[in-house]
Amino acid sequence: xxxxxxxxxxxxxxxxxxxxxxxxxxxxxxEIARQLARLGVDVIEAGFPIASPGDAEAVRRIATEVGxxxxxxxxxxxxxxxxxxxxxxxxAWEAVRYAAKPRIHTFIATSDIHLEHKLKxxxxxxxxxxxxxxxxAKRYCDDVEFSPEDAGRSDPEFLYEVLAVAIQxxxxxxxxxxxxxxxxPDEFGALIANIIKHTPGADRVIISAHCHNDLxxxxxxxxxxxxAGARQVEVTVNGIGERAGNASLxxxxxxxxxxxxxxxxxxxxxxxxxxRTSRLVSNYTGIPVQPNKAIVGANAFAHEAGxxxxxxxKHRLTYEIMRPETIGLAQSNLVLGxxxxxxxxxxxxxxxxxxxxxxxxxxxxxxxxxLADKKKVVTDAxxxxxxxxxxxxxxxxxxxxxxxxxxxxxxxxxATVRLRGPDGQSVVTAAIGTGPVDATYKAIxxxxxxxxxxxxxxxxxxxxxxxxLGEVTVRLQSHEPEPRIxxxxxxxxxxxxxxxxxxxxxxxxxxxxxxxxxxxxxKQVFANxxxx
Ligand code: KIV
Ligand code: ZN
Numbered sequence: 001x002x003x004x005x006x007x008x009x010x011x012x013x014x015x016x017x018x019x020x021x022x023x024x025x026x027x028x029x030x031e032i033a034r035q036l037a038r039l040g041v042d043v044i045e046a047g048f049p050i051a052s053p054g055d056a057e058a059v060r061r062i063a064t065e066v067g068x069x070x071x072x073x074x075x076x077x078x079x080x081x082x083x084x085x086x087x088x089x090x091x092a093w094e095a096v097r098y099a100a101k102p103r104i105h106t107f108i109a110t111s112d113i114h115l116e117h118k119l120k121x122x123x124x125x126x127x128x129x130x131x132x133x134x135x136x137a138k139r140y141c142d143d144v145e146f147s148p149e150d151a152g153r154s155d156p157e158f159l160y161e162v163l164a165v166a167i168q169x170x171x172x173x174x175x176x177x178x179x180x181x182x183x184x185p186d187e188f189g190a191l192i193a194n195i196i197k198h199t200p201g202a203d204r205v206i207i208s209a210h211c212h213n214d215l216x217x218x219x220x221x222x223x224x225x226x227x228a229g230a231r232q233v234e235v236t237v238n239g240i241g242e243r244a245g246n247a248s249l250x251x252x253x254x255x256x257x258x259x260x261x262x263x264x265x266x267x268x269x270x271x272x273x274x275x276r277t278s279r280l281v282s283n284y285t286g287i288p289v290q291p292n293k294a295i296v297g298a299n300a301f302a303h304e305a306g307x308x309x310x311x312x313x314k315h316r317l318t319y320e321i322m323r324p325e326t327i328g329l330a331q332s333n334l335v336l337g338x339x340x341x342x343x344x345x346x347x348x349x350x351x352x353x354x355x356x357x358x359x360x361x362x363x364x365x366x367x368x369x370x371l372a373d374k375k376k377v378v379t380d381a382x383x384x385x386x387x388x389x390x391x392x393x394x395x396x397x398x399x400x401x402x403x404x405x406x407x408x409x410x411x412x413x414x415a416t417v418r419l420r421g422p423d424g425q426s427v428v429t430a431a432i433g434t435g436p437v438d439a440t441y442k443a444i445x446x447x448x449x450x451x452x453x454x455x456x457x458x459x460x461x462x463x464x465x466x467x468x469l470g471e472v473t474v475r476l477q478s479h480e481p482e483p484r485i486x487x488x489x490x491x492x493x494x495x496x497x498x499x500x501x502x503x504x505x506x507x508x509x510x511x512x513x514x515x516x517x518x519x520x521x522x523k524q525v526f527a528n529x530x531x532x
């Protein structure tokens with residue numbers, strides 16, 4: 001094993017999915033897992049199978065489909081999370097066993113606060129549980145990871161004891177979580193160094209770090225852990241996760257790559273896949289990336305101040321420590337516009353990492369031509385937004401056919417919307433709202449009739465300029481049968497159209513669970529003679 005190799009354990013689909021409002025369906029999880037494999041992560045933590053049948057199904061599908069195929073350079077390990085009890089471990093194994101390289105990740109808390117108030121267990125009982133449950137997991141699977149939850153606030157002496165028992169019982173990776181994001185980088189680094197020094201058998205296993213961002217230190221703590229000897233890090237794309245999130249994959253990976261003299265380690269990540277992965281996760285979770293987010297924020301490579309622009313024109317190294325190309329934001333000399341043909345488009349898409357079937361390429365070419373008619377130059381960012389709008393969408397139960405809006409002052413913002421429903425028939429309706437988007441959403445609601453509360457609506461321009469493509473993301477909460485948070489996204493040069501598409505994408509996920517009911521409703525609408 002190369003001692004300078006840091007394994008990237010991605011937990012976007014497990015800890016990341018615990019982010020408030022980030023709920024992904026099985027198809028979305030599969031697509032993200034495929035992209036994580038292309039990105040080159042070593043381990044994909046696909047979910048927590050005991051949590052729900054949907055989670056178990058997603059882990060099983062990822063284990064079967066991504067855990068046996070070569071999307072990237074190597075087949076990733078597929079991990080499933082389990083508390084330290086037989087039911088959880090059985091469920092984890094049942095879901096993950098189909099992978100070529102399965103891993104069971106089991107955990108129990110070790111801090112006195114958790115033992116006293118949550119587990120109501122003594123230290124001796126925790127040690128016994130670890131001994132039994134790591135051995136139980138080991139009977140199923142060679143690759144067992146153990147985490148002492150809240151390690152950052154645990155008594156280090158107790159921690160060494162627990163970890164030694166986990167190693168004796170067969171754990172191959174020991175993951176050290178700063179569950180509540182409490183530690184400082186020097187403290188966390190020292191904790192890792194001391195674990196390596198004082199835990200009998202630590203030299204035979206991989207030590208891993210898992211940091212939360214409550215004090216904004218998750219990346220710093222993870223990097224401190226690597227300097228202290230950790231050779232696996234648990235991270236999420238865009239840093240999403242419980243509360244303030246987890247250490248961000250792109251920040252950790254790019255710090256290691258940009259400062260090789262400081263760290264002297266490598267990873268298996270293909271950094272040119274970072275931008276694409278970030279976008280996919282943001283689109284599917286409905287959680288936008290803040291513009292000033294390191295590495296993947298819209299402004300991460302933008303130089304606004306005159307003095308900076310002057311420096312950049314003289315020499316890029318004056319203000320640029322990383323090249324946008326390194327994370328997959330290709331700077332192409334090839335300008336695509338309305339005279340560009342299918343071949344030029346295909347070549348550009350391949351450079352951006354998209355290999356489309358002939359039929360899919362036809363579809364994108366049609367959208368590209370429409371866009372090029374409106375916009376002089378079609379940029380890489382436009383193409384990525386188009387691909388995302390066309391392909392990273394849920395099945396269209398309700399599809400937007402036409403939309404017309406009147407608004408302005410004085411007047412009443414009114415939207416007329418025509419949707420094609422599940423039976424292939426069209427329904428048209430109109431509504432008045434406080435503004436054009438509100439009117440549009442009310443008209444859509446009148447047709448789809450899936451009660452919900454809109455939690456978040458975001459619009460941003462994909463590129464600069466008045467003719468830019470607008471991209472909208474929404475998050476809504478369903479009311480029935482139980483509250484669920486769903487995200488949607490859409491892109492168009494007309495932001496009302498983009499808004500309608502984004503809302504419909506989220507509603508399509510909602511009604512996918514109630515398909516029969518919506519089909520029934522449509523029949524009623526047509527019986528009432530409102531069909532278009
Ligand atoms: O933060 C945490 O402690 C966890 C464990 C389950 C690894 O996510
Ligand atoms: Zn966590």
